[in-house]
Amino acid sequence: MSQSFSKTEQRLREELTKSLGKRPYRMWFSETTMHCTEEGVEILVATPFAARWIEQRFTAVIDDAATEAFGKPTSVRIKSEAKTCEHTHARPTKHKTLPRPKPTRQLHSFDDFVVGACNRLAWSAAKQLEQGSGKSISPLFIHGVCGVGKTHLLQAICKEAAKTAKGRVRFVTAEQFTNEFIASSRIGDFARFRSRYRNLDLLAIDDIHFVASKTKTQDELLHTLDAAGLRGARLALASDEDPRHIRRLNRALANRFVAGMVVEIDRPDRETRLAIIDRLLTARGISMTPAAIDRLASQAVGSVREIEGAVTRVTAAVQFLSSQRKDVIGIDDVERVLRATPPTSHPIRMQDVIDISCTRFGVAKSDLLGNSRSTRIVLARSISAYLGRKLTTMSFPELAVALGRKNHSTVHAAVRRIEKRLEHDSTTEGSVRIGEEEITVKELLDQLSWAIRTRANE
Numbered sequence: 299m300s301q302s303f304s305k306t307e308q309r310l311r312e313e314l315t316k317s318l319g320k321r322p323y324r325m326w327f328s329e330t331t332m333h334c335t336e337e338g339v340e341i342l343v344a345t346p347f348a349a350r351w352i353e354q355r356f357t358a359v360i361d362d363a364a365t366e367a368f369g370k371p372t373s374v375r376i377k378s379e380a381k382t383c384e385h386t387h388a389r390p391t392k393h394k395t396l397p398r399p400k401p402t403r404q405l406h407s408f409d410d411f412v413v414g415a416c417n418r419l420a421w422s423a424a425k426q427l428e429q430g431s432g433k434s435i436s437p438l439f440i441h442g443v444c445g446v447g448k449t450h451l452l453q454a455i456c457k458e459a460a461k462t463a464k465g466r467v468r469f470v471t472a473e474q475f476t477n478e479f480i481a482s483s484r485i486g487d488f489a490r491f492r493s494r495y496r497n498l499d500l501l502a503i504d505d506i507h508f509v510a511s512k513t514k515t516q517d518e519l520l521h522t523l524d525a526a527g528l529r530g531a532r533l534a535l536a537s538d539e540d541p542r543h544i545r546r547l548n549r550a551l552a553n554r555f556v557a558g559m560v561v562e563i564d565r566p567d568r569e570t571r572l573a574i575i576d577r578l579l580t581a582r583g584i585s586m587t588p589a590a591i592d593r594l595a596s597q598a599v600g601s602v603r604e605i606e607g608a609v610t611r612v613t614a615a616v617q618f619l620s621s622q623r624k625d626v627i628g629i630d631d632v633e634r635v636l637r638a639t640p641p642t643s644h645p646i647r648m649q650d651v652i653d654i655s656c657t658r659f660g661v662a663k664s665d666l667l668g669n670s671r672s673t674r675i676v677l678a679r680s681i682s683a684y685l686g687r688k689l690t691t692m693s694f695p696e697l698a699v700a701l702g703r704k705n706h707s708t709v710h711a712a713v714r715r716i717e718k719r720l721e722h723d724s725t726t727e728g729s730v731r732i733g734e735e736e737i738t739v740k741e742l743l744d745q746l747s748w749a750i751r752t753r754a755n756e
Contacts, residue, residue, distance in 0.1 A: 341376050423559055441540050476515045523554055
């Protein structure tokens with residue numbers, strides 16, 4: 299490396315230290331190798347994971363630091379020394395016009411998002427915002443529990459918008475926004491930080507709940523959103539909670555979040571879970587019988603991540619433990635793996651079964667344990683009996699005592715009623731109505747079983 303480019307590398311490292319702070323710089327960049335040439339800078343890191351992490355979290359910071367070090371916008375290339383992962387992005391120079399850089403490969407797209415009843419509204423709103431006709435719904439605020447596809451939609455919006463946007467598109471986490479703001483505060487360089495966020499056509503911020511209780515960061519975020527909005531930028535935000543329920547959130551910021559469209563993504567319903575499993579198996583070139591897929595869909599109810607984990611465990615275990623590679627994974631294979639990896643390490647209490655059933659059906663515990671013959675209460679009681687039999691080690695007489703029944707034959711009859719309903723899952727006899735919701739008995743049992751196992755693990 300020539301002496302001039304050696305000095306360029308030194309300036310680049312100094313700029314990264316200023317922007318990130320000493321500790322993040324030491325963690326992610328102190329051991330990297332940087333090659334600075336006339337074409338730009340190539341950063342070599344130890345592992346593919348580190349390459350992906352740096353690309354996802356620090357792209358904007360590296361771009362700005364390289365511009366300062368080289369004295370002009372330049373190309374930045376991030377590579378893994380293991381050569382199994384490579385990420386490239388380019389900045390246009392003053393000398394020639396380069397094509398708009400493609401979004402990084404790890405960004406999700408709309409094409410690989412499985413649409414179902416649980417997320418259709420959020421998907422439609424995201425598509426509208428991405429297409430540029432959605433300024434009327436900006437800011438779009440998507441919320442839901444972890445692992446249901448919020449980040450996927452935000453990245454898809456950015457990936458598609460970057461193909462056609464005349465200006466700049468940025469996807470960041472609220473943590474990254476906070477870290478960059480703190481770094482700019484430390485060195486007193488707010489101008490560069492603000493130009494990075496206030497001159498965009500589309501800004502997407504994930505995990506917005508991260509800024510809760512961070513007063514100064516919230517103030518800066520509010521000013522950033524207002525400035526971007528006045529410029530006509532589209533805004534997409536995501537959080538684990540509805541903005542009106544995030545504690546220690548600036549009231550003005552909360553009002554800004556709800557000024558556009560607020561939409562929730564629910565946990566995946568059965569049809570969506572089946573479609574996700576089918577998509578994952580197809581992508582991995584694995585065949586599984588319909589019964590085996592259905593069993594996995596019953597086991598993984600909480601989130602898309604849980605579904606992905608279940609598919610990975612089953613397919614890996616079957617392929618590694620079988621004496622020969624299976625062309626098709628069957629229900630017996632799935633059951634064998636699930637028995638070897640129980641979903642809960644704690645015993646399930648009948649008390650939890652009753653509490654969660656009462657909550658789901660909206661009935662009082664005293665009514666469920668009493669003598670009421672209301673249709674909803676009888677159904678809740680029967681469901682509790684069935685789940686108690688399946689999820690606990692209690693006998694019918696013990697279940698009768700727990701449910702306030704005088705004779706265990708009534709519990710046995712209740713369990714049989716649910717089993718018969720399950721035999722008619724595809725007909726109206728296999729469905730129930732709870733308030734305004736109509737749901738199959740099979741799906742209801744899956745949801746309740748998941749909630750009970752989750753409580754047992756808490």
